[in-house]
Amino acid sequence: MQKKIIVFIALIYSVIINSQQLDPLLVKNVEGQKVWVDSIMNSMTVDEKIGQLFMVQAYSNKDEKHKKFITEMIEKYHVGNLIFMQGTPEKQATLNNYYQSISKIPLLIGFDGEWGLDMRLKNTYKFPWNMALGAVQDNNQIKEFGKHLGKHCKRLGIHINFAPVVDINTNPDNPIIGNRSFGESKENVTQKAIALTQGMQSEKVLANAKHFPGHGDTATDSHHTLPVLNFEKSRLDSIELYPYKRMFEAGVASVMTAHLSIPSLESNNTLPTSLSKNVVTGLLQEELGFEGLVITDGLNMKGAANYATSAEINLAAILAGNDMLLIPQDVPSTIKAFKEAYENGMLTEERLNHSVRKILKAKYWAGLNNYQPIIEGNLRNDLNTIQDELLHRKLVKESITIIKDRDSVLPIENLVNKKIAYVKLGDASSKSFVNMLNNYTQVDVVSSKKLDVLLRKLKKYDLIIIGFHKSNKHPWKSYKFKNSELVWLQEIARNHKVILNVLASPYSLLQVKSFTNIDGIVVSYQNSKLAQELSAQAIFGAFDVKGKLPVSIKEDFKVGEGISTKNLKRLQYSIPEEVGMSSEKLKNIDKRIDTILRKRMAPGGQVLVARNGVVVYKKNFGYHTHLKNRKVKSNDVYDLASLTKILSSLPMIMKADEDKKLSIYSSLGDVLTSYKDTNKDTLLLKELLSHTARLKSWIPFYVATQDSITKKNLPEFYRKRWSKKYRIRVAKNLYLNKSYKDSISKYIKEADQRERIGYKYSDLGYYIFKEILESKYKTPLNKLADEFLYKPLGANRTSYLPLQKFAKNAIVPSERDAYYRNQLLHGYVHDMGAAMQGGVGGHAGLFGNSNDVAKIMQMFLQRGYYGGTQYYEPETIDKFNKRYYADKRIRRGLGFDKPQINPKEKPTCGCVSDKSFGHSGFTGTYTWADPDSGIVYVFLSNRVYPTMRNRGLVRSNMRTKIQEDIQNAIQGE
Known part of the structure; x- marks a missing residue:
């Protein structure tokens, strides 16, 4: 006997559990929900119960007259639900709080936010339309989208969002669904709708499957007329109704009934399905077993409004089995009709209580048993977060x-x-x-x-x-x-x-x-x-x-x-948070830039930050000069100065090393026969690249072409016009005798070596490397770098001799030279030695913008790979990004600068890894890449304007302070 009792109890328990699973409005605390609902039901008048059936349109962009109207709806007619339409979130929050404060029973607030609150409200977030989401293959992203919708609704006091659209858009001519549908595949539509529902309802916002029984295959708009669907029941069952069956199993909380004419479901072809008991009760609730909230589509739509008077339509909708009337027209007349129907038995107490109880259960489900007013502060920020943008980017990218x-x-x-x-x-x-x-x-x-x-x-x-x-x-x-x-x-x-x-x-x-x-x-x-x-x-x-x-x-x-x-693996462009950085902390760069401009350390510049191949900060600041005639733009190019060493010469040296045209262990005399029997004969190439070859730091070659007293350029060396003899263009209207090219080489060969062994930064090695490369490849350095690197990379804003390639107004001037060229250097290289080589130097002469510099640095960071091309073997990158004289406390790699070993040196912020590498330039340029953090940083400026005595940028270490800001912006580090 005891065993039979146990089995019976288990069976009853199972029935209760299953009924709870079928009823999506039940909560875990079933008893608490029942007590709350019963306590309200027992205290309600018939008028108050009828009022709960209405969800009236409310606007936050209308005047006091509208506010008075809604107030009357709540206080006089006991309307229990509002759907907010156009306006702003701030005004809606204020009105929401007010309307809730005057309502005896907490109002259920609805909203039409299929792609976000932006569907109705200004200054709120807009996610992609469902058609785009239908292309996304990871349904977890759709679930996440649902969570974001839920969070936004919850923050604004919205309890039911009329989404998702589950119409299967099999008719391309559909004028009202189209982009609002997840597509034409019933399986895909269903999976997306379930994922969105689960996400939204996890935030305790009721989802709504619409438009039942299916608005996808129609070429007319129910806002304007009654669409007709001449389909057999079997067709509807296999396609249109498919997602609803699965969604009911998944627990969607509510359904919206559509204004359609479907003869196979309702023989009266003038009666909209939303008003048909055969459809709303017979099909939806009895045959399909849906126990959630049933809400009509907007009753102001012509598909319903053309059927009869508003009061008749509203009563018909409730008698058909709907629980709530969405945007009912003529509420006073409707209430009068309802009371008459109640009194004559057409609308029974049982029928009325059935819907009111469901509505109250939904209110409890949404947390209205513990109603709290909306916090009105910081509302716009809370509804437009970085997390929203991250998700939006992911959804668009994957679509x-x-x-x-x-x-x-x-x-x-x-x-x-x-x-x-x-x-x-x-x-x-x-x-x-x-x-x-x-x-x-x-x-x-x-x-x-x-x-x-x-x-x-x-x-x-x-x-x-x-x-x-x-x-x-x-x-x-x-x-x-x-x-x-x-x-x-x-x-x-x-x-x-x-x-x-x-x-x-x-x-x-x-x-x-x-x-x-x-x-x-x-x-x-x-x-x-x-x-x-x-x-x-x-x-x-x-x-x-x-x-x-x-x-x-x-x-x-x-x-x-x-x-x-x-x-x-080309650069992407996104926001910092996508790669684990803080937008807020990167704003410190803006403050540094303000200081640079305010203290006139430079007239302007460009700053770019990338992490893990994603550009997350790319800004132009200031002007070309302090005259402020032209703002800096992204396509503007700067004189990169010594960045030329690692962006032009070094890439070609690395290629020559791979091509077996040279070896870093070769001596200079072996590579260039002209250096045989000189004091530089036995220098190793790796010593030149590491700045340990005892070369002088630089030679002011131009001084030898000037009068020693007047400092004027001697006519034997210069002319104002080009000729076969004076063909080396140094600057505007200034041409150098072609023979001087040999003089530069001669000066370097004959220059005394420094007696002191060790590190000394020198440009001279790169004059030599230019000669080596051009002799090995029988091609000028500018063409070598352009053909091998810049063109394949798409670095079309990087070039020597910029006036030959770019508009002059896109080239940022450098110095007002009063010591050699006696003019504003605009489109001509600042470095005097590079200028005397016709603008193409191994150590200087390259012009470019921050975006192109980042491409080259990212290629290095990706160990030689970029854009589908393997420019170098990974081992080659490793070979050159290595300190060969670290035992002598020399920080340099081969060509690349490296972080400081000696604390007195400050090539970096001191906060980057030993694997990192980069270079700085005299004109106020800097770039650095770090394999450990994945950071690429580019800073370009013309700090030498108006003259190179302007050393504020250098003295302040502003470039490396920005580098520290970047490092500090990495979250969790």
């Missing part, structure tokens, strides 16, 4: 989809001599896309109002990137090509290799008649700033592309297709 890649055109690899143009289609902004493309190589914007002119302009280009940009304002905006754009697309593709990037709905591709001539197609789904930036990065292989198409494009591209591409 980008490549659906065609003929001949491996994606990602773009070989940049040598490749001329790339960008052509814009569409009517929305493309600025962020173009700017990001140009971080990787020169991409020219080509446009014309006439196709024949455009095609003529494009003839000189090898690759055309076409961006199709449509409005990102909201998901209902038109995504279609103009007919003329379709013609242009085909004509360009017929004559050129083309990559098409669709920054709009993938359905736009349905208009394209043929994809035959288009080589690569990237689908980026939206034209947000982030989508533009990340898709540009994807095109150049900065990260793996993983997205899969959430919808089909005719027979050409099927749902679920997507080509994965490899990561070429």
Whole structure:
């Protein structure tokens, strides 16, 4: 007998547990919830119960008249729920607190935030639309997205968010769902919807599956008319209803019933499904067993509002089985109709109590049994966090989809001599896309109002990137090509290799008649700033592309297709937190820059910080000169001074070492026969590179070409105009006798060696290396470096002789020279010796911007690999990034500067690893890379303006103080 009792109790317990699993509104503390609900139910009048059925529209951007109206709804008509619409979070919070304070029973606050609070509120966060999320393969990211939605809602006092949309968008002409759907695959839609629901409800915000029984396959908008779905029940059961069944099992808390006409479910084809008892009670609650909250779609929509009077519609909705009326019209008349129906038995007490009890259970579930007012301070910051942006970046990055890649055109690899143009289609902004493309190589914007002119302009280009940009304002905006754009697309593709990037709905591709001539197609789904930036990065292989198409494009591209591409390890561009750094702490750099400008240490400059291959700080500051005529821009180039040693000469020395054209253990006399039998004959190349070769630090060659008394340049050496004899261009209107090139070499060979053995920094070794390299390769150093390194890297803003390549206004001037060239040095190298070599020196002469310097340093950091090319064997990087004379307390590697050994030296902040390397430059430049921390740091300035006596930047150690700020910004270190 006892055994039977135990079995019976276990069975009853099992039934209770299962019923709790089916009822998503029950909480763990079932008894506490029941007591709270019962206590309120027992104290409520019929009027108060009826009021709980309404969720009225409230705005935070309207006047006092509207506030008075909502107040009346709550106080006079006992309305128990509000849905907030347009406005601002601050005003909504204030109104929310006020409305809650005047309500006898806590209000359930609803919101339509499918892609975030931005769907209704200004100054709040906007995540991608569902169509983009449908391309993401990791559903944990969608769950995380749901958590963020939940946190935002919770922070603003919202208890139910009307999301996710679970409509399966099988009709590309759907005017209202489209981008709001996760796509056309029922499995993918279901998985995404469940993940989002789980994330949001984990933050105690009720999710809402909409629009039941399915709004995906219609070409009309229920906001304006009643859409008709002529499908058999079996079709609905297998497709439209599929996600609902799975979501009910997963515990979604509420469902929104749609305004549709579905004859197979409701024989009265004028009766919207939202008002049909067959659909709401019979199908949703009885057949499918849903026990959560059932809420109508907005009852102001024409799909419902055209059916009858507002009061009749509202009553019909409740009698059909809905628990809550969303945006009911004419509440006073509706209440009157409800009371009449209650009195005549049409609306029974049991039916009324059933819905009211569910609503109160939902309020308890959302924590309204312990209601707390919204904290109004710091609201905007809390709703726009770094964590939101990190997630947004991850979602966009993982959504980008490549659906065609003929001949491996994606990602773009070989940049040598490749001329790339960008052509814009569409009517929305493309600025962020173009700017990001140009971080990787020169991409020219080509446009014309006439196709024949455009095609003529494009003839000189090898690759055309076409961006199709449509409005990102909201998901209902038109995504279609103009007919003329379709013609242009085909004509360009017929004559050129083309990559098409669709920054709009993938359905736009349905208009394209043929994809035959288009080589690569990237689908980026939206034209947000982030989508533009990340898709540009994807095109150049900065990260793996993983997205899969959430919808089909005719027979050409099927749902679920997507080509994965490899990561070429080019620089990415993101925010500090993505690589474990603090944005807040990096703001200390801004303070340093303010000091530099205020104390006139330099007129301006560029600072770049990257970690683990991701640029996280890239800013320009100040002006070209103290005259403040031109602000510093990203494409502006600086005289890099001695950075030339590690960005030009050293890369070619390393290549020569790999090519067996020289050995660091060779003597100078063995490599250059002209040095045989000189006092430098037996110097080893590694001694030259380590600055231990006892060379003089420098020789002022120009002094020998001036009058010793007047200090004026002697006419035997200089002319104002070019001629065959005076062909070495030193500066504007100043040409040096060609014979002086040999004199420089002669001076170096004959120069006395320092008697003291040990370390002494010297430029002279790099004059010698220039001669070695040019003799070994039979090519000038500037062309060697350009062909081997800069062009393949896409370092198109790095060059010797900048006036031959860049616009003069993009070159930052250096010194007002009053001792040699007697002019503002603008486009000409500051270093006198390099100038006397025609601007191409092994030790100086290179110009560039921070972005390009970072590319080269990142290549070194990646042990010779960048952009799909292995420039050096990893062992070569190790060989040159090594101290060969550390036992003599000499910090230098081979070419690379290294952190201090002697505390009196300050080449770095003293806070970087011994594996780190870099260099500084006389003009106020500095770059450093650290394999341990993954940091690449670039500082460029023209601190020598107005003259090189301006040593404030050097004396203050500002460059290495910024380096310390960077190190301190690494979180957890």
